[in-house]
Amino acid sequence: MGSRENFGELLQQYSTCDISDALTMLGSPHGGCLPDISMxxxxxxxxxxxxxxxxxTVHFVRRGxxxxTIKEHYIDSVPAGTVxxxxxxPDAANAVYG
Structure with missing residues (x-):
């Protein structure tokens, strides 16, 4: 696969269905679908x-x-080109980012 910098460009030529079908063939559960995600x-x-x-991935948890064990703030360790x-x-009463 190409570098992280052109990953998005590479995938833009495919529809969501194409990517899901490929992930299913590769054994990804549910074709890589992560339910209830919205932009x-x-x-x-x-x-x-x-x-x-x-x-x-970042997993926020309740206080307590x-x-x-990560020594730096997560946002400082996000690699360029990632989502x-x-x-x-689910019952978080405030925004988690932004």
Whole structure:
């Protein structure tokens, strides 16, 4: 596969269905579908914006949970060209980013 810098360009030529079919053939559960994800930027689910790239996952937890062993703030370790995927407790009462 190409470098991280051209990953998005490489995938732009394929539809979501093409990518899902390929992931299914490679054994990815549910064709790589992650249910209940929606884009919130620049506007929620609006326009023709598409994003693609390697995922950098961040899992927010409730206060009082065992602290992370990561020595730096997560945002300072995000590699260039990645898409940040943030997960938070479902009943979080505030924004988790932005």
């Amino acid at each position: 919130w930027s620049p506007q929620r689910q609006e326009g023709h914006t598409r994003i693609a790239g390697p995922a950098y 949970t065992e602290p992370s 940040i995927f943030i997960s938070a407790p």
